[in-house]
Amino acid sequence: MRNLISLLFVGGLVFLLLVLTLQAPFAEGPMLVGKGILQQGTEETGTANLVTSVVLGYRGYDTLGELSILFTAALALGVVLGRRRPEAPRDLEAGLVLRASSDLLFPLLLVVGLYIILHGHLTPGGGFQGGVILAAAFFLPVLARPSQRISHAGLMALEALAGAAFIIIGLLAMRHGGQFLQPLLDKGQLGSLLSGGTLPLLYIAVGVKVGAELAGLLVRLGDAEADS
C-alpha cells in the first residue's frame, strides 16, 4: 500500500515536471538578473571569473549561509557520532604501496588545492572546490596510517578562525561606511593574481574553512567505533 502511494506520488511529480519543462521558456526566458550580471559583473567586482563575482559579490551573503550549513551539519554529525573510547581497537597499517603513494600524493594535492583556491577569482574553481582537495590531502595519510592522528581541536580552531575571518572581512567593510561584505581594496588589473579587491581573501577563508571542516568530518567518521 505504502509503495503504491509512493509510486503514485513519484509518477505524478514526474508527469508534472515533464509538462512544465515542455512549457517552460528555456534559454529564451527573461533572465533579467542573469543578463544584468553578465553586463556589469566584471566591471563591478573586478574578477575575471564571473562565477566568483556572483558567489562572493552579488550573493556573498548566501555563501555565508552555505558555509554555515556545512558547519552545522558537521556539528550535528559530531553530536550523533559521539566519542571514541581510548582503548577501542584501530585498523591496521596499510601496505607499503598505499603508504608510499599517500606520501607522494600529499604535497601534490596540497599544491593543487591551494592553486585552485588562490585562482578562484580568475579561473574556474575557488574556495569550495579547493577546500575539498585540501581535505583529501590531509585525510589520505590518515587512511594509510590509521594510528597517525590529526589534532581534532586544531582542526576546529582553524575552522572557527576561517569562519570568523569571512565575517570579519564583511564587518570591516561596515566600519568603512559600506554595507556588510562590500568588497574593499583596489580592484586591480583584470586577470592578474592580485585583483578583485577582498574577494580572493574571502575565497581563502572559504577554502580553509571547507578544508578543515571536511577533514574534521572524515577524521571523525574514521574514528567512529564500528558496532560489531
Place this chain on the structure above:
Amino acid sequence: MNAVALLVVLPLLAAFLTPSLGRVSGLAAKLLGPAVLLFCLGLVWHYSTGDGLPFSIALGGFLPPLGINLYVDSLALLFAGIVFLLVLLAWPWGDGSREQYALLMLLAGSSAALALSGDLFNIFVFYELGAVASFGLVVSAGTRAAHLATFRYLLISGLGSVLFLLGVAIVYINTGTLNLAHLATLAPQSLNNIQGLVAFVLILLGVGVKAELFLVNSWVPEVYATAPGWVSGLLAGIVSKLAILVLLRLLILVFDFPDAHNLLLLLGVAGFVSGELAAWWARDFRRLLAFSSIGQLGLVFIGFSISGQAGVMAGLAVALHHVLVKPALFYLAESWGGALGRLRGAGGRSPLAAAVFVLFALSLIGVPPLPGFWAKMLVIMGLAGEGGNLQITAIAAVLVVTVVEAAYLLRLVGSFYAGDGPEAVPSKQGPGDISRALLFAVGLLLAMVFVLPLGDWLSSVSGEAMNVPHYVAVVLQRGELQ
C-alpha cells in the same frame, strides 16, 4: 541603517567561535550566546522605536535586484525580536553542551535572516540552515528514539527542500529574477498562470514541512515527543512561525491569486481538523501538545487564506498567540511528559503549574476574555466577511472542532484535580521550567489586559506588510546605500 545585518551575522559569528571557545573556557562559551542575543534584542528595540521604517539595505553594496537585500519593517523586526527572546529564554544554562550552544546560535541567526530577507533564494538558503540546526538540536537529546525521529524529520525535510528549490527554479525561469520586490512587479503578468500555481504549490509544500502543514507534518508528533522540552518549544515557537512568515510574504508579494488562497483554506481546514482530532485520541502529553500545535497552525493557514488585511491580521493573531502558549506548555512537559494517566491529581502536587496549564488551555480553546478568543474571533469574522460556500463550511468546521479541542483539554484539566494519582509518580515541576512557563503566562495575561492597543498595533503592522507598492518602492528605488 546598515548595522541591521548584524542581527544575522553576529549570531553566526558566535556560533562559529563557540565550539573552540568551549575547549578553552566552558563559562565563556555559555555566556557568549546570551550576550550576543541581548545585544541583538537591543538592536531590534532600537530600530523598532526609531523612525524611518520600513527601509531596505543592499548587502555588499550590490543593488537589488542583482544583489540581495534585507527588508526591515515592523513585521520583520517583530519576528526577529521573538526569535532572540525565545532563544534566550530557552538557553540551557544548566546542562547544555557547547554543540548545543552553537546550534542554538545558528538557529537564531538563520531565523533572523528569514525574517529580514528580501530575496527568494536567500530565503531558501537560510531555511535550510535553520532546518539543519534543528536536526542537530533534536538529535542532541541523545536517545535512540530521538535519533529515529530525527531521521524521519530529515527525510521529510529533504523532500520538502527539493520541492521548494524546484518551485524557486520555476519562478526564476518565468520571471528571470529572485528579488521579492522585483517579483512583486512581475508576478501579475508572468506568474498568474499554471506555472505560477505549480510554483506556489511546490514552495508551499516545502515551507509547509516546517510550518506543520497538512500532508507534510507526519514528523511532528515523533519529534516533539522525543526532543527535550525546550527544543520542542523552540521548534513550535520559532521554526514554524518563521516558515509562516516566509509564506505570508510570498503570499502578499508574489502569489496573490484566488486559487492560492483557496488551496490554503483547504489545507488549513484539513490540518486543523486532523490535528485536533488526533490530539483528542492522543494518550501522551507531548504528543497531545504536538497534535494541538498542528491544529493551531492549520488555523493560521485558514487565517491567511482570507484575502486582504483582515486575513493577514487574523493569521498573525493566531500565530502570535501560539508563540505565547506553546513553548510554555512544552516547558511544563519537561517533567510532565509521558502518559496522560501519570498526570492524575497533578493539581494537588504542583498547584501553580496546574493553574498555569489551565490558563493556557482556556486560551487555546478560546474562552472569551483570553487572547485566544480574540484570535479565533478574527479568523471567523474574516471568513464570514468573505462569505463564499467554502468559507461558510470552514466556519462550521472550525466551530465543531473547537468543541473537540475543548473536550480533550478540559478532560485533561479535570484529571488534574481528580483526587490522587495512582501512585506517587514524580510529576512535580522543577523550579526552572515552571518559572519560564510563568513568564509566558504573565505575557498572556498582559496581552489580555492590553488587547485593544495590541489590536490597533497589529492592524497597523499588517497594514504596513500589505502595502505592496510601498514595499517595491522602498526596495527598488530607495534601496541604495543608506
